[in-house]
Amino acid sequence: MSGGYSFDISYGKMRVPVYRVYATPLEGISAIPESAFTGRPNTLFALEVDVEVFGRNFFPAYEKGDNSNVVATDSMKNFVLRQALSYEGATLEGFLEYLGRNLLAAYSHMEALRVSGRELPFHYVPVPHQERFEQSEVLFSRAHGDYAVASLDLARDEQQHPTLSNHRCGQVGLELFKVTGSSFTRFYRDEYTTLPEREDRPLFIYLDVFWKYGEVADMLAADHQRYVPAEQVRDLLQTVFHEFVSESIQHLVYEMGKRLLDRFPQLAEVSFEAQNRTRDPMAVSSVDERVKVYSDPFPAYGLIKLTLSR
Ligand SMILES: O=c1[nH]c(=O)c2[nH]c(=O)[nH]c2[nH]1
Structure with missing residues (x-):
């Protein structure tokens, strides 16, 4: 309470773009059967960073216009960029933890923080090299598909040391279209039901997946042995979608969840948000009934x- 009011405040800097070149390569990743991914050079480590600061020490700025404790969000942006230069690790989560810890160390009046990052994905460009094509080591093409995210909450323990109080990792923005091998039948029918049963439908989903580790040490360890790369999660989900003939999206995400928790014992929880973007059938070929045209529903x-969860 202050001035008779109770309050809840935070402030920070959103979407700080960071393009670090020649970051430390991601190595030591354990292979999984669903993915060819075992590491990346991190030649271009690009992300957008949000910093949200919590603390009652900032209330005088709101109440009295007293900015003496206010770290300008412009300074926060500079702090983020300098940390991106000195970070020696190889992961999004590791960078956010490094940034968060150093912010709390630098500013004793910050009580707690949320630091979030969004990968700005770039793909390798194939270029001719000795009569074959190889990935360019210097040229990258900005991709606008799915990307990794992470959000870390840092607080202080009784000795004022920074502690990680919560975290969530993810891969968001997948858009996957499976042309055959999905059904939706035998659902509840009443006077509102107009949807026909479909033994085989073209299933188009937008999908976001999130995960939490049981032990944050597995997320942050420098050897990366139990680190879960977002690329492997994405490949695992794609493999399950490819293989599994689902009765519904509910059935599909449950199968994906089970496979993730089986494959990665270090994870405590996985969660999904799936949108059904399935298209409506408009025309079927009279020559080959596999050939169809769909349009937007x-x-x-x-x-x-x-x-x-476990
Ligand atoms: O996989 C699906 N789940 C639903 O709950 C649903 N509802 C609907 O109209 N189509 C679908 N598809």
Whole structure:
């Protein structure tokens, strides 16, 4: 309470773009059967960073216009960029933890922080090299598909040391279209039901997946042995979608969740947000019934969520 009011405040800098070149390569990753990914050179380590600062010490700025404790968000942006230069690790989560710890160390009046990062994905460019094509080591093409995210909450323990109080990692923005091998039948029918049963439908989903580790040491260890790369999670989800003939998106995300928790014992929880973007059939070939044309459905879309914990 202050001035008779109770309050809840935070402030910070959003979407600080960071393009670090020649970061430390990601190595030591354990292979999984669903993915060819075992590391990346991190030649271009690009992300957008949000810093959100919590602390009652900032209330005088709101109440009295007293900015004496206010770290300018412009300074925060500079802090983020300098940390990106000195970071010696190889992961998004590691960078956020390094940044968060150093912010709390530098500013004793910051009580707690949320630091979040969004990968700015770039793909390798194939270039001719000795009669074959190889990935350029210097040229990267900005990709606008799915990308990794992470959010870390840091607080202080009784001795004022920074501690990681919460975290969430993810891969968001997948858009996957499976042309055959999905059904949606035997659902509840009443006077509102107009949807026909489909033994085989073209299933188009937008998908976000999130995960939490049981022990944060597995996320942050420098050997990366138990680190879960977002690339492997994405490849595992794609493999399950490819292989599994689902009865619904609910059925599909549950299968994905089980596979993730089986494959990565270091994870405590996985969660999904899936949008049903399935298209409506418009025309079928009279020569080959596999050949069909679909178009956009009514613009509202189904939303399916799942959280799976141990
Ligand atoms: O996989 C699906 N789950 C649903 O709950 C649903 N509802 C709907 O109309 N189509 C679908 N598809």
